[in-house]
Amino acid sequence: MQKKIKYLLIGQGLVGTWLGYFLQERNISYAIVNDSKSSSATGVASGVMNPVTGRRMVQTWMINELLPYAVAAYEVFQEKTNTKIISKAPVVLIHPTQQMKDSFDYRLEHDNIYLKNNNPLAWHSFFNTHFGTGEIEDCYWIDLITFLAAGKKHIADNYIESNFDYGNLKFIDNGVEWDHIIAEKIIFCDGVNTMLNPHFKLLPFAPNKGEALIVEIKDLPTQHIYKSNMAIVPWKENLFWVGSSFEWDYSNSEPTAAFKQKMIDGLNALLKVPYTIIDHIVGIRPANTERRPFVGLHPIHPQMGICNGMGTKGCSLAPYFTNQLIEHIENNAPIHPEANVQRFKNLIAP
Ligand SMILES: Cc1cc2nc3c(=O)[nH]c(=O)nc-3n(C[C@H](O)[C@H](O)[C@H](O)COP(=O)(O)OP(=O)(O)OC[C@H]3O[C@@H](n4cnc5c(N)ncnc54)[C@H](O)[C@@H]3O)c2cc1C
Structure with missing residues (x-):
């Protein structure tokens, strides 16, 4: 029929x-x-809504219109479905280089809406903060699963x-x-x-391959998103999503040993607390x-x-x-x- x-x-x-x-x-x-x-x-995907993008930390396209609309929509969605989907989760920046710190400091003083200074001592016991820290407000984490x-x-x-x-x-x-x-x-x-x-x-x-590790980090607070050379994003309970790669040229959609090693090296340099790798995932972004x-x-x-x-x-x-x-x-x-x-x-x- x-x-x-x-x-x-x-x-x-x-x-x-x-x-x-x-x-x-x-x-x-x-x-x-x-x-x-x-x-x-x-x-x-890691499910981050971050109003700031790139090394120059400029606002993303149409964000003043998109972000309030999206936040309201996810809030109504979670109410209707009786679930927890959206959480406010400021991005803690652990500056990976002096250049990135300079870029943050410059933006803080010029056309700044979302950046603020924070207390590096607050993050000192979790991360190596050689170049200091900063924060991006009005960021959200969407539990996409x-x-x-x-x-x-x-x-x-x-x-x-x-x-x-x-x-x-x-x-x-x-x-x-x-x-x-x-x-x-x-x-x-x-x-x-x-x-x-x-x-x-x-x-x-212009499809774009992205890999991520799912990592257990028992001692890290789960109310924030962390960004250095890599992003560390809450996933579930003590699990975090760690990534990602942005590959325009790829021959398959399989996880690669090179990406995994790069993340391990990065985590070893960044974290002061122990971690365990649980999974390695891959997706293709429908980019253009x-x-x-x-x-x-x-x-x-x-x-x-x-x-x-x-x-x-x-x-x-x-x-x-x-x-x-x-x-x-x-x-x-x-x-x-x-x-x-x-x-x-x-x-x-x-
Ligand atoms: C590693 C990674 C990290 C990311 N992090 C973020 C982030 O932090 N924040 C953010 O905003 N975005 C992020 N993205 C981007 C985001 O995931 C995408 O923009 C978004 O998910 C695209 O959604 P979509 O519905 O267009 O496509 P998809 O999520 O790919 O959905 C397509 C659907 O179509 C179905 N389908 C495909 N072919 C068929 C078929 N022939 N028949 C029936 N069904 C079919 C698939 O099963 C799938 O369910 C990330 C992406 C990746 C890969």
């Missing part, structure tokens, strides 16, 4: 979960097809565990048909898998050359949309842009021009 719905979503990572959640809030019919055996960036599980439970009636295969997708009048499902819109939120999609594969994706998301409908197949390209910032971008996509389709609201996929009209609909 055929099932008729308004939206067919492909993928339940950060993006698919938010799309499903917002559609459910609006009482709009949808189904979400997810293959939990395929690659998921969300499942291995709990988020994905709670999201899946919340949308369980509309969740289909299956591998979506493009070969079986048919365009029909005002919609699409796939495996006995007829939908007015199909939205691709399948992460790096969208690169296989014949209609969107020409977008300037412009560092801006791909959001909107296909220029010549308006029954097909995309919400992707979240790169290294999915936690703060996904709530805002999934909502923007739904508002665009339902109420003709504009999509931010720097995120609108229509900017690549000449590439995907020549």
Whole structure:
């Protein structure tokens, strides 16, 4: 028997979960097809929302709009799902070099919103703080493992565990048909898998491999995120996520011995407290050359949309842009021009 719905979503990572959640809030019919055996960036991400980026410690794109929106959305999500998802977690900077300390000191005095000095003695018993410490306020940690599980439970009636295969997708009048499902819109939120999609594969994706270690550090307080040459982020109880690499050129998505050794050397130099390595994980970030998301409908197949390209910032971008996509389709609201996929009209609909 055929099932008729308004939206067919492909993928339940950060993006698919938010799309499903917002559609459910609006009482709009949808189904979400997810293959939990395929690659998921969300499942291995550290879940940090940090308003400051790079060596020069500048504010990230649109953060004054994105961060309050995301914080409010995760707070409502956790209330509705009766879970703990979001925690305020200031980033403690353990300056790895004099140059990084100078860069921090400069920014502290110029166009500063988020940086502040802290007391290095507070961290002295946990870390080697040769070049001093600092702090970034208004940072958050999203427990993405709990988020994905709670999201899946919340949308369980509309969740289909299956591998979506493009070969079986048919365009029909005002919609699409796939495996006995007829939908007015199909939205691709399948992460790096969208690169296989014949209609969107020409977008300037630049997938990026990231590895991390899961490490037990019994004596380290879990209310902060720590950043030096590496990030140390709360994961579960006494476990921390330690990473990461940013590899544009890679031949496979396997963990590497070189990364593991680099983290061990870094931890040995940084930590004064003991640690034990528990796991080594890998994910591929759906990044792109412009560092801006791909959001909107296909220029010549308006029954097909995309919400992707979240790169290294999915936690703060996904709530805002999934909502923007739904508002665009339902109420003709504009999509931010720097995120609108229509900017690549000449590439995907020549
Ligand atoms: C190591 C690492 C660290 C990161 N740290 C952070 C961080 O601290 N903060 C931050 O904001 N971002 C971080 N990111 C980036 C973040 O993970 C991504 O921006 C975000 O998770 C992308 O979400 P997504 O839903 O687009 O893709 P994904 O999470 O990859 O979700 C895609 C979904 O589609 C499903 N799927 C794929 N193919 C198919 C198919 N054929 N059929 C059915 N289902 C399919 C997959 O199973 C998956 O569930 C990190 C990424 C990595 C790899």
